[in-house]
Amino acid sequence: MNTKEKILSKALELFNEKGYNTVTTRHIAAELGISAGNLHYHFKHSEDIIKILFSQLVINMDELLNRMKKMEIKTLKDLYSFTFSTCEIFYSYRFIFVNFVDILKEISEIKLQYEEIHVNRKEEFQLIFSGFQKHNIFKKDIPDFLMHSLIEQIFIIADNWLTHNRLILKLEKEAAVWHYTLLQMNLFYPLLTEKQQQLYEKQYIQPQNV
Structure with missing residues (x-):
């Protein structure tokens, strides 16, 4: 791992632990045992690291x-x-979501990137869900308004569950990923075929209640 990679790794660790507002490039350099000048050779500002x-x-x-x-x-x-897997990835970069509003407000580059991603993700999810209908996982006759609503609900939960966990449940990684995965999966339940609903209850609900 080269110096740049070490800086990014340590910054991610510190941002996740302490929040990006309280961590400076000097803090990151000190944790790595390198000079601030060495770090600034690779990244002039902490927002460059966040990008x-x-x-x-x-x-x-x-x-x-x-x-x-x-x-x-x-x-x-x-x-x-x-x-x-989505929840695992998000947890690994949890500081971004816990500080999402501030980051988007302060770093316009990320804000523009996020807005573009939001549009593209909608199309990608629609394609994926069409595949689930094709393979009889989802019902065939799901109204368009319900599908669009589902995609919006997914975004809302995905972008905010880490804040909810930090404020309310305070679960550690393994428990948090499992809990919020199931919470998001429950959104799909009304759209599953009857056979898939039975399978879902057997595989993901009943075992947890034993």
Whole structure:
């Protein structure tokens, strides 16, 4: 791992732990045992670091979505795995979501990038959900307004569950990822075929209540 990669890794760790507003480039340099000048050679400002970390988050999500879109067979397990993996990725970059409003307000580059992503993600989710209808995971006769509403609900929960966890539940990583994965999965339940609803209850609900 080169110096630039070490800086990004340590910055992510500190931002997640302390919040980006309280961590400066000097703090990051001190934690790494390097001079502030050495760090500034790679990153002039902390917002330069945040831009790259946000780009990493986007790349990770793009890779996950691309794998999902290319899959020939889509099952309920695939949907759960996708939701679980999304929560894991988001947790790894949790400071972004906990400080989302401030980051978008202060870093216009990220704001513009997020707005573009929001539009593209809607199209990608519509494509993925069409695949679930094709493979009889979702019902065929889902009204358009309900599908559009579902996609919006997914965005709202995905972007805000980390704040909810920090303020209310305070779950550690493993428990948090599991809990909020299931919370998001429950959004899909009314859209599942009857057979898939039974499978969902058996695999993801009943075992947790034993």
